[in-house]
Amino acid sequence: MSRLSLEQKLAILSDAAKYDASCASSGGQKRNSRDGKGIGSVTGSGICHAYTPDGRCISLLKILMTNFCIYDCVYCVNRVSSNVQRARFAPEEVVTLTLEFYRRNYIEGLFLSSGIIKSPDDTMADMVRIAKLLRTEHGFRGYIHLKTIPDAAPHLIEEAGLYADRLSINVELPTDNGVKTFAPEKDPVQIRRAMREVKEQKDARKDRSHTGKRPPKFAPAGQSTQMIVGADGANDTTILRTSSRLYTGYRLKRVYYSAFSPIPDSSSALPLIKPPLVREHRLYQADWLLRFYGFDVEEITDSGTADGNLDLDIDPKLAWALKNRHVFPVDVNRADREMLLRIPGIGQRSVGRILSTRRHRTLRYDDLRRMGANLKQARPFISLLDWHPRGLTDTEHLRARFAPQPQQLQLL
Template structure:
């Protein structure tokens, strides 16, 4: 099989892994080889289902010894198999980069022989690019759960980002659909990456000559909709992973049925809106101070598909509103639907010198229609007429009786 045919097969097989964003990595050119990474991302192409991914996003091989039911590359799947050599991936990366097709490489793989052997193959690609060809572009490697800690440590020296996929929301889900994988093993690998990165960051504070380790941190992916796990369980797992391992991102991928799939899998794809709501909730937890248990309830464990989670929370907590835009603390402003994270920062900065009205908020691109029921401004009270200065509507007469001015009798 020629390299072109391998590329067609293994690029297509890699489309199911969405954890490939590159933000956060900066690597200056060294004038010895090719490439640099400016931290602005490497996404250039779109998959048929609309996902934006880097052009060179491939598997080293789609051969796999595991039999994960939800994975099209599982050992029992009747698909065409292919396998790159590490040198072929190196050559493709350099060739595509020099043609200005890509700015980096996302490399994952099925499990060949053992986790250690697979990890060694992935490392060989990154090490050759960095040390032999002085490649300065972005590299994201898949960290194989269960691989030797020494290999995980070496991978982080060559890659900008590592990712060990949690795969499914709960251990029970893994037992049902991925019996060879254990959440404890996956999290152990995440822990190794987190610990090693913290050590490297501390060393870098003491000396800039200390080696870097996974500068862009680590991420993971969770397939949703392949099991009965609800959104409350998913968000609880996400909170745990963020807290324990300081992940940069969790990617939620809606399950998509494929031909001749196992009978244990659903026949319909997970709604794209569910995936969207999970990303919105994830953002609220990471940047807005929400807790997972606030966004759903035991009685309603699923996120609404028709309403964003921030608005849903606001409607269920009328006692918290309205919020005075000109006086409320940052934490309270972040809870107002229609006011985004950056807008809150601008409001806090500007209101020291100027009281906000509705027109002022419009200039900050606040979604006024969404925010109005939950906030007060200098010229707005919820469920009331706009506050208009008396002088603009009434010409006062110093000699008129008080009853004439007020309408009282």
């Protein structure tokens, strides 16, 4: 095999990395390089430096160290039985790419993942070495996200957490059965054990020692994971229950949903479908309701379809409101925060504005408009000093006002 140029390797190893949805660079420990002795900063909120025509943000240089892999996960472009071209970066090449892109303000940092070569420990050790080179040799203070290898030794995970802002391990599929079927070499129990280890390492470093010294931070931006949606038969209820368990059990920062997307040289075991993008979007909306709006899984899924999926035509918050009309209209001037958060078209920020203004005066309809609420959605569900929806809340056709118009059939 002829030697590949850096450009060729970059092409192969970024193409191989694009099926990982996460590109977030938020939540890191705040740092800067004002002292002039290093390069980089972490602002805490993350920045999307570019968008590709798939509408996804480029925040990090998302690459695989290598796409050689000894595993045979059916959904994966890099599985051992695939004929895609293989490549492997030298650690110095990853370091150079990261730094040169960073200096030109293309990226917030590095998201490094890898196929499994030789053994999980060897692979993890190489990834840790890259992070260490960046941090110690080059004074890099930007964001680093390492994908940890589930079967890697605990001391490697520990070292990874000291250099990286975020660690992640993909649960891959919503159910253990799905993992067994489509990723035969991966063990769901082992994946969860690795997540628990990361959580425990993080917890262990929270307390000061008896001398009052704080231990070095461990993965300050926490850990995240990804589930592929639409490859196995799991419905949205199953998926959201899994997410909810991950959030509470392992205190994950984020669960990413990745619509199963066609890959080159696909396996005959998984027919190529159009990626279910709307479904993915609805799952993210539901995920948001779980984390920030005080909903629990059953409330959300009970307002979905009979087969346990979310309604694709309307968002899950609106779906819940339509199913629970007896609690509406909500009096915006009196309701508590929890209830305000349940009104369709009114988000967290608007709720904050409502509460702060309400302390001084009674709100009117136009006030909400100026506060940025989506009144087209909220209207049937609220009452204010000068607005009451009357019968609107209970009309039979309320859902039809929000759902997309049925498409007229075309004559051939």
